[in-house]
Amino acid sequence: MDRTGALTGDPAQRAVVGAVRRFADRHRLTRIAVGLSGGADSLALTAAAVRSGLDVHAVVVDHALQHGSDRVAHDAADTARTLGATAEIRSVTVDADGGPEAAARRARYAALDAARDGRPVLLGHTLDDQAETVLLGLGRGSGARSLAGMRPWRPPWGRPLLDVRRAQTRDACRGWGLPVWDDPHNVDPRFTRVRLRTEVLPLLDDVLGGGVADALARTATQLRDDADALDEPADRLLAETAHDRALRIDALDGRPTALRTRVLRRWLISIGAVEPGHRTVSAVDALVTHWHGQGPIAVGGDADHRLVVERVGGDLTARRIPR
Structure with a gap:
């Protein structure tokens, strides 16, 4: 053809x-x-x-x-x-x-x-x-x-x-x-x-009368433009904030939640966390916004080591701990 x-x-x-x-x-x-x-x-x-x-x-x-x-x-x-x-x-x-x-x-x-x-x-x-x-x-x-x-x-x-x-x-x-x-x-x-x-x-199609896959795909399209609008400033802020597997807290504190959590999720992926979900990102975000001396947050790892994030001075830092 x-x-x-x-x-x-x-x-x-x-x-x-x-x-x-x-x-x-x-x-x-x-x-x-x-x-x-x-x-x-x-x-x-x-x-x-x-x-x-x-x-x-x-x-x-x-x-x-x-x-x-x-x-x-x-x-x-x-x-x-x-x-x-x-x-x-x-x-x-x-x-x-x-x-x-x-x-x-x-x-x-x-x-x-x-x-x-x-x-x-x-x-x-x-x-x-x-x-x-x-x-x-x-x-x-x-x-x-x-x-x-x-x-x-x-x-x-x-x-x-x-x-x-x-x-x-x-x-x-x-x-x-x-x-x-x-x-x-x-x-x-x-x-x-x-x-x-x-x-x-198939169960959702049965309960909702069909068309669920198309509706979910439309949802993805509708949300993509909104997400794109926040991704560019998040990338810039991450570049300004990250250094040596650490993240400066003062540059994140006070930022809008939607922007701050995007930066945290990108940083977690960059240090080796695999697809961090809402619970993980929220726990790491609390190290920035609700600090009260909490200990390291587990964000991933392998059979031999846990990957954790903790607040050290003015930074969020990542390290691996033997299991």
Whole structure:
């Protein structure tokens, strides 16, 4: 299909290809990498990117978390090549910090970043993934930025399919005759997202009369502009306040809560805290605004050490304590 021509194919194929074309045109993309797992979302994205006339390099990350993952990775790479993309496989080691989902995500993004060779990386997250992300943020009380969900574009990461449903990517792959790999982790109830997908969202749809995923995705879009308006001054304040894994308290005290807590959350992530939620950020914020001699606040760590934040003189400082 010529990028200037009419879209062809069934409705699901048109939806996926149209989303990729619009995204590529909006951001003037010609050479891209795609994070390819072999699942329906990333496979449909890869096919749509090729059909949109883009120069596509597929990067398949083998997490080695399941028996036969190397074969799955090779099959996905081969499928990408038959579509007209170049492809490579990156094998990673997943540590245990922050739980298996967060650790696998960190390893995957690091591998994609290392392999992209200057290209932006397109990811196959759909409207359903966005809804799950918003619901997770709501449940964790992580604030407006979490409720704003995943950004469609934050270089080098792009998500063209955030308005496309998961069922559409599967239908598109079926129409194109592409071999879809179904990750057994996607139906494993040990993972929080799986239970949201298979239990919570269907129940909400039943109780509220449907449309919950679309409503949650709209919520993300509506909140993103508000969050963006606060992110820039928070980044500036963090740059002015942080030094040597510490944070100056006098520069934070008296600032609006929405700004101050954004700075604290960014700083916590920078020192190694994994996705600090409302309770953690509020406890650290109390070291600034309601100081009465309280002890160190645990904000993360690993099997051997706890990561804690404490108030020392005029600073918030971070240190690791052996368990």
